[in-house]
Amino acid sequence: MTDTLDHDIRNDIEALEALECELEATEQVETAHDRTLRRRTAVHDIEPGADWNDVEHAILTRRSIRKYKGRQVPAHMVRRIIEMGRFSPSQGNCQPWSFIVVRDKAMIAQMEAYCAAVCQGMTAGVDYTNYPEGSEQRAAIQANTQALNRDNLNSFHPVPMTAIKSIANGRFAVFHKAPTVILLLVDKRGVGVPDIDIGCVGTNIVLAAQSLGLGTCWVGFSKLLSSNAALCEQLGIAPPFELSEAICVGYPIGNPTQQTISRQTHEIIWWEGGEKQILY
Amino acid sequence: MTAPRVEKAVVPPDHLPIWDDPHQALYSQVTIELDKCDGCRLCAVVCPANILEMYGPKDNLKVRLKADVSGCMSCNNCLAVCVAQGVFATEPYDFVGVYEQKRIGPFEFPRRF
Ligand SMILES: Cc1cc2nc3c(=O)[nH]c(=O)nc-3n(C[C@H](O)[C@H](O)[C@H](O)COP(=O)(O)O)c2cc1C
Numbered sequence: 142m143t144d145t146l147d148h149d150i151r152n153d154i155e156a157l158e159a160l161e162c163e164l165e166a167t168e169q170v171e172t173a174h175d176r177t178l179r180r181r182t183a184v185h186d187i188e189p190g191a192d193w194n195d196v197e198h199a200i201l202t203r204r205s206i207r208k209y210k211g212r213q214v215p216a217h218m219v220r221r222i223i224e225m226g227r228f229s230p231s232q233g234n235c236q237p238w239s240f241i242v243v244r245d246k247a248m249i250a251q252m253e254a255y256c257a258a259v260c261q262g263m264t265a266g267v268d269y270t271n272y273p274e275g276s277e278q279r280a281a282i283q284a285n286t287q288a289l290n291r292d293n294l295n296s297f298h299p300v301p302m303t304a305i306k307s308i309a310n311g312r313f314a315v316f317h318k319a320p321t322v323i324l325l326l327v328d329k330r331g332v333g334v335p336d337i338d339i340g341c342v343g344t345n346i347v348l349a350a351q352s353l354g355l356g357t358c359w360v361g362f363s364k365l366l367s368s369n370a371a372l373c374e375q376l377g378i379a380p381p382f383e384l385s386e387a388i389c390v391g392y393p394i395g396n397p398t399q400q401t402i403s404r405q406t407h408e409i410i411w412w413e414g415g416e417k418q419i420l421y
Numbered sequence: 422m423t424a425p426r427v428e429k430a431v432v433p434p435d436h437l438p439i440w441d442d443p444h445q446a447l448y449s450q451v452t453i454e455l456d457k458c459d460g461c462r463l464c465a466v467v468c469p470a471n472i473l474e475m476y477g478p479k480d481n482l483k484v485r486l487k488a489d490v491s492g493c494m495s496c497n498n499c500l501a502v503c504v505a506q507g508v509f510a511t512e513p514y515d516f517v518g519v520y521e522q523k524r525i526g527p528f529e530f531p532r533r534f
């Protein structure tokens with residue numbers, strides 16, 4: 142039984158490989174929908190140590206851009222990168238997303254002002270270092286902050302707390318004064334963990350943008366907007382959709398994507414041939 | 422399908438960051454190698470936290486951290502723009518207590534396998 146199955150599969154694979162060669166040989170057919178894209182990468186394995194291809198290059202040079210030129214990004218470029226987001230994988234292929242593109246200066250300013258105000262409130266309530274040492278107020282706020290920290294390990298991580306402080310004192314902008322902001326909405330009824338699908342969409346968007354010379358930055362702090370019902374309504378955030386993330390888009394100042402940076406390596410537990418290895 | 426019950430880990434107070442200790446509350450350090458810096462200003466321009474500034478005579482400009490340095494977000498954009506690689510670097514994460522990073526190796530530039 143297994144033998145015949147294996148045999149059938151082998152035949153299928155041979156047939157498929159022949160078909161792939163044939164496909165590769167055919168010229169690209171021009172259609173209105175780009176259904177037949179020319180295969181740009183070879184099907185054979187690359188040599189060890191081979192040069193980076195275009196996708197790898199985009200991944201390695203992408204940086205989060207937090208300073209933008211004033212020039213607006215042409216609308217068709219924004220449509221183009223969102224189109225790449227549309228073709229990302231999703232759990233059950235249910236594509237639980239929707240987009241809001243904000244290119245209106247006044248609207249972005251309104252979003253920025255609201256988020257900054259929330260950050261000011263947050264630092265006043267949790268940053269006990271603002272109060273004199275030894276004071277009762279400081280002790281009370283410190284106890285409160287520690288309790289909050291213990292229950293909200295992710296939100297009270299030193300990284301966002303440092304950023305919230307900088308936003309509150311006006312040194313750091315939430316939307317980085319970008320000319321275009323894309324809000325990624327998630328349909329909460331999506332299969333499994335729909336926010337992961339939003340992560341996939343956003344990844345496609347930022348990589349496509351990088352390949353086109355645009356700068357992007359994810360903005361998790363955009364979530365703060367969710368507590369402003371009036372602004373949400375005005376923007377068009379309504380159930381079953383929730384604001385999941387935002388991505389700023391614009392032309393970078395300087396050229397922070399010209400070189401790669403170093404990054405942490407992480408443990409990889411590698412099981413093969415009955416052996417367990419630890420790689421980095 | 423019911424989610425497995427997870428006991429919430431109780432984090433002892435001394436494992437939570439203390440905001441008045443900069444080492445615990447801030448998460449990155451900036452390293453400037455002055456002899457390599459040629460004063461091109463690029464890093465000060467791209468630094469999103471605006472914590473870098475130029476100083477010194479016009480023909481020998483160098484970059485330095487502004488006096489109040491909190492807010493480096495370890496983005497390493499400064500390193501990425503500095504053409505003389507390695508001139509400028511951040512010593513990114515060094516979290517303490519409950520946020521200590523685990524199962525990590527050294528920092529590496531992209532490796533070609
Ligand atoms: C989901 C998500 C949310 C983020 N939110 C913010 C944000 O609110 N503000 C910000 O300046 N950067 C934000 N970032 C960017 C990260 O700080 C950045 O990706 C990280 O520091 C790595 O740097 P790089 O993107 O330049 O490689 C976010 C990134 C992700 C993936």
Ligand code: SF4
Binds near residue numbers: 508
């Ligand atoms: S980018 Fe490099 S050379 Fe230019 S000012 Fe900064 S540290 Fe100096």
Ligand code: SF4
Binds near residue numbers: 467492495496
């Ligand atoms: S790592 Fe980023 S925030 Fe820190 S000094 Fe460099 S450019 Fe500025």
